[in-house]
Amino acid sequence: MRLRVLGCSGGIGGRHLRTTSMLLDQDVLIDAGTGVADLTLAELTPVDHVFLTHSHLDHIASIPFMVDTVGQMRDKPLTVYAIPATIEILKNHIFNWSIWPDFTQIPSAEAPFLRYQAIGLGETVELDGRRITVLPANHVVPAIGYQLDSGGGSLVFTGDTTTNDELWPIVNRIANLKYLIIECAFSNKEKQLAVMSKHLCPSMLADELAKLERSAEIFITHLKPGEIELSMEEIEEYAGQYRPRMLQNNQVFEI
Numbered sequence: 001m002r003l004r005v006l007g008c009s010g011g012i013g014g015r016h017l018r019t020t021s022m023l024l025d026q027d028v029l030i031d032a033g034t035g036v037a038d039l040t041l042a043e044l045t046p047v048d049h050v051f052l053t054h055s056h057l058d059h060i061a062s063i064p065f066m067v068d069t070v071g072q073m074r075d076k077p078l079t080v081y082a083i084p085a086t087i088e089i090l091k092n093h094i095f096n097w098s099i100w101p102d103f104t105q106i107p108s109a110e111a112p113f114l115r116y117q118a119i120g121l122g123e124t125v126e127l128d129g130r131r132i133t134v135l136p137a138n139h140v141v142p143a144i145g146y147q148l149d150s151g152g153g154s155l156v157f158t159g160d161t162t163t164n165d166e167l168w169p170i171v172n173r174i175a176n177l178k179y180l181i182i183e184c185a186f187s188n189k190e191k192q193l194a195v196m197s198k199h200l201c202p203s204m205l206a207d208e209l210a211k212l213e214r215s216a217e218i219f220i221t222h223l224k225p226g227e228i229e230l231s232m233e234e235i236e237e238y239a240g241q242y243r244p245r246m247l248q249n250n251q252v253f254e255i
Contacts, residue, residue, distance in 0.1 A: 001025060001130055001150040001255040007035020008247040010058070010185050010224040016249045017225050019058035022157070023047075028127065030146060030157060035249070036062035045070045051125075051132060052082040053159030054143035055089040063090075064100040071103065071113030081117045081125060083134075085142035090116070135170060137161040140198045147171075150255045153178040160185070160222065162198040168211035177214045179253055183222035187231045188238075202234035209242045219247040 002025055007018030012034060019033030026043070029036065029050045036044075044066060053059055067078055080090070095102045095114070103114035119125065121144065124133040135145040137159045145159040145167065154176050158167065160183055171177065185199035194201040199222070200208065209218065223231050223246065232246055 001148060003030075003148065003155060003253040003255060005035075005247060005249055005251045005253075006038060007033045008221040008249060008251075010222045011226075013225050018249055019061065020053075020222065021059075021062065024130070024148065028130075028132075030148075031059040031159075032062045032066065033058050034061050036066060041070065041073075045073050048076070048079060049127065050078065050080045051119075051146060052080060052086055053137065053145060053157075054139055054141050055082075055086045055093075056141065056160065059160075060090070060094070064094060064103075067103045067114050068101075071106070074113070077104075077112050077115040079115050079117050081119050081132075083120065083142055083144055084118045087116045087118060089141070135159075136164060136166040138164040138166075138198060147174060148255060149174075149176070152176065153255045155179040155181065155253055155255050156216075157181045158183060160199060162195065162200055163204060163208065165211070168208075168213075172211075172213040174214065177216045178255060179219065180212070180216045181219045181221050181247060182208070182244075184220050184231060184235060185222045185224060187224075187227045188234050190227075202231060202238045205235060205244075206239040206242075209239050209244070212242075218242050218244040219251075220244050221247045 004023045006021040009017040018035035020031045021033045021035040022030040026046045027048045104112045131149040133147040137143040137145045139160045148155045184205045186194040186201045188201050191201045
C-alpha cells in the first residue's frame with residue numbers, strides 16, 4: 001500500500017497549503033479536501049472510492065467538482081464511504097440541487113455518477129487485500145478515523161478529534177502499527193478554542209500521545225497556516241519525547 005499526502009493543512013494559502021486528503025494507491029481517497037484539485041485528469045479518473053472522516057468542508061470540498069469533472073469518463077459510480085450521519089449531511093446540504101446537483105441521480109438513478117456506502121464504527125472494508133477499518137473520533141460533528149492495514153503494516157489516521165479515550169485501546173491492539181497521523185489544529189494560546197471546536201493543541205496532544213503504548217512514527221496534521229512554526233515549537237516542548245514530525249504535502253508512506 002502506498003499512501004500519498006495530497007493535503008494536510010488546516011487552511012489554504014500559498015503553493016503547498018492544501019486541506020486534508022490522501023491518495024491510497026491509485027483508486028482510494030481518504031478524505032477529499034482541496035489537495036485533490038492538484039491531481040490530473042488521468043489521476044482523478046481511476047479513483048473509485050472515497051472514505052470520509054466527517055462532513056466539514058475542508059475534508060469534502062473536492063468531491064462535488066471531482067464527480068462533475070470525471071463522472072462521464074468512468075464506467076461505474078464513485079463510491080463515498082461514510083457514517084450515516086455524514087451521508088445525511090452530504091445529501092441535505094451539498095448534493096441537494098441548491099448547492100450542487102444530486103449526482104446519485106445523474107445521469108440516471110439506475111446508472112449514477114455517485115453512490116453512498118454507509119459504514120459503522122469497527123467495520124472493516126476490504127479492497128483487493130487492503131483493509132480499511134473505522135476508528136472512533138471525537139469532534140463537533142459525527143466523525144471517525146481510519147486504520148489502513150496492508151497485512152505487513154498499519155497506518156492510523158485519527159481524523160479531526162479532541163481527547164479521545166475510546167481510540168487508544170484499539171490502537172494499542174494493532175500489532176503491526178507503523179505510522180500514526182494525528183491532528184493538532186491550534187497552538188496552546190488557543191486552547192480554549194481547541195476545546196470548544198473539539199480539536200487538539202500541543203498540551204492536549206501530549207496527553208493523548210501518553211496513552212499510546214506501541215511504537216510508531218508520529219506525524220502531525222491539520223496545523224493552522226498562521227501558527228505552524230509556533231505550534232511545532234510547542235509540540236516539541238510538550239511532546240518531544242514522542243519524536244513527532246510535521247506531516248508534509250506530497251509525503252509518501254509505504255505500508
